[in-house]
Amino acid sequence: MTAPPPSHLFYQTRRRRPMLDQARGVYMWDVDGKRYLDGSSGAMVCNIGHSNPRVLEAMRRQMEKSTFGYRLHFETEAAERLAEKTAALSPPGMEKVFFVSGGSEAVESAIKLARQYALATGEAQRWKVISRYPSYHGSTLGALAVTGYTPMTAPFDAMMRPMPKIPAPRAYLDGLDASDPETGRHYADKLEARILEEGPETVLAFIVEPVGGASTGALVPPAGYMARIREICDRYGVLLIHDEVMSGGGRTGRFFAAEHWNVAPDILAVSKGFAAGYAPLGAMVAHDRIVEAVLDDGGFIHGYTYAGNPLACAAGLAVIEEIETQGLMENATRIGALLKARLAGLMNRFPIIGDVRGEGLLLAFELVSDRAAMTPLPREVKAFDRLVEIAYGHGLIIYSRRTRGGHEGDHFLVCPPMIATDEHVDE
Numbered sequence: 001m002t003a004p005p006p007s008h009l010f011y012q013t014r015r016r017r018p019m020l021d022q023a024r025g026v027y028m029w030d031v032d033g034k035r036y037l038d039g040s041s042g043a044m045v046c047n048i049g050h051s052n053p054r055v056l057e058a059m060r061r062q063m064e065k066s067t068f069g070y071r072l073h074f075e076t077e078a079a080e081r082l083a084e085k086t087a088a089l090s091p092p093g094m095e096k097v098f099f100v101s102g103g104s105e106a107v108e109s110a111i112k113l114a115r116q117y118a119l120a121t122g123e124a125q126r127w128k129v130i131s132r133y134p135s136y137h138g139s140t141l142g143a144l145a146v147t148g149y150t151p152m153t154a155p156f157d158a159m160m161r162p163m164p165k166i167p168a169p170r171a172y173l174d175g176l177d178a179s180d181p182e183t184g185r186h187y188a189d190k191l192e193a194r195i196l197e198e199g200p201e202t203v204l205a206f207i208v209e210p211v212g213g214a215s216t217g218a219l220v221p222p223a224g225y226m227a228r229i230r231e232i233c234d235r236y237g238v239l240l241i242h243d244e245v246m247s248g249g250g251r252t253g254r255f256f257a258a259e260h261w262n263v264a265p266d267i268l269a270v271s272k273g274f275a276a277g278y279a280p281l282g283a284m285v286a287h288d289r290i291v292e293a294v295l296d297d298g299g300f301i302h303g304y305t306y307a308g309n310p311l312a313c314a315a316g317l318a319v320i321e322e323i324e325t326q327g328l329m330e331n332a333t334r335i336g337a338l339l340k341a342r343l344a345g346l347m348n349r350f351p352i353i354g355d356v357r358g359e360g361l362l363l364a365f366e367l368v369s370d371r372a373a374m375t376p377l378p379r380e381v382k383a384f385d386r387l388v389e390i391a392y393g394h395g396l397i398i399y400s401r402r403t404r405g406g407h408e409g410d411h412f413l414v415c416p417p418m419i420a421t422d423e424h425v426d427e
């Protein structure tokens with residue numbers, strides 16, 4: 001690998017990666033011509049694969065018309081059309097769409113809309129947003145306050161108002177049967193207990209990833225969980241926010257993952273697969289009654305300069321059209337089942353794999369030091385980092401989450417683009 005030149009850029013660490021040259025379909029090439037299979041779609045983003053010609057053409061057409069129109073000065077056809085399409089894909093009544101540039105902004109917007117709804121409806125005492133541990137909802141301070149992942153939140157605790165957390169329903173860790181509705185009830189009822197403990201009149205919202213992302217490694221909720229969560233929120237006037245930043249956009253086989261359980265939230269956040277890496281884009285979608293109450297009360301006090309950027313919206317619309325015309329959600333279901341079975345097969349050979357889970361092409365496997373007890377890997381074990389490097393060396397990109405002896409789990413997300421074929425699974 002050609003060593004990358006010294007750089008002014010920095011991200012989390014000093015580690016440098018190869019210089020990307022180009023990407024097509026499920027493959028990426030570095031400047032040395034080495035080919036990589038994009039087994040995680042970047043960070044579960046590039047859902048329809050790289051360099052799709054129809055998306056590029058739609059973006060080119062939009063670029064020739066305009067690349068920016070400030071939302072306070074102009075409406076754009078691209079944003080209008082994508083909003084209409086997004087509302088049509090969302091649960092009934094969720095007709096209002098607010099565009100942003102990424103997942104953290106979408107979650108931040110959802111929390112702030114919920115708060116303004118409480119103010120608009122005379123419930124100023126509601127401000128607590130309950131979430132789960134572990135969970136990941138974004139890096140901005142508002143989204144971080146509801147994130148349940150100590151390694152990322154601890155440095156900023158002093159700057160955030162602590163928000164209550166309940167355990168995520170990790171039945172595999174607790175030795176419970178996820179297909180038993182009693183298990184779903186057991187975990188969902190922790191929300192009710194927490195609402196009662198906090199004082200129901202102070203609780204604004206509950207935020208949940210319908211299928212978990214990097215934090216839980218593709219955690220699928222146990223039977224009955226999602227419906228019971230909905231019931232509990234309704235019982236106490238608590239808004240339900242679905243964070244579909246990673247699970248939305250078709251990867252689980254449905255456009256929004258919560259469709260698997262036929263449950264609708266009050267507000268949802270989507271990003272990653274929404275424009276599938278062709279442009280920075282996300283959206284908050286909210287129920288009419290919430291948006292109307294806030295707008296009647298003087299307006300939504302929130303917004304971002306790049307919101308509704310026409311180029312990003314044109315990309316988003318073209319991505320959804322590709323998903324629909326190519327039947328990519330159906331492919332995600334079929335290829336996801338195949339890939340999951342193949343990963344599960346590896347458990348026979350490798351006792352270090354403790355669990356394989358996920359829905360559609362949002363899949364993960366977890367490494368443990370003892371499968372029967374689901375004991376986490378010891379802090380200093382080198383196998384995990386070594387596996388990442390071995391995969392990289394062989395030209396396979398997978399997404400890892402290492403918690404170094406913590407109980408958040410050590411897992412890999414295996415999430416190739418939804419255009420993946422049987423041959424890619426073999427590879």
Ligand code: PLP
Nearest residue numbers: 102103104136137138213245246
């Ligand atoms: N919410 C979930 C469930 C996510 O997986 C992520 C990113 O991984 C975010 C929010 C934050 O999105 P972004 O990194 O685009 O700000």
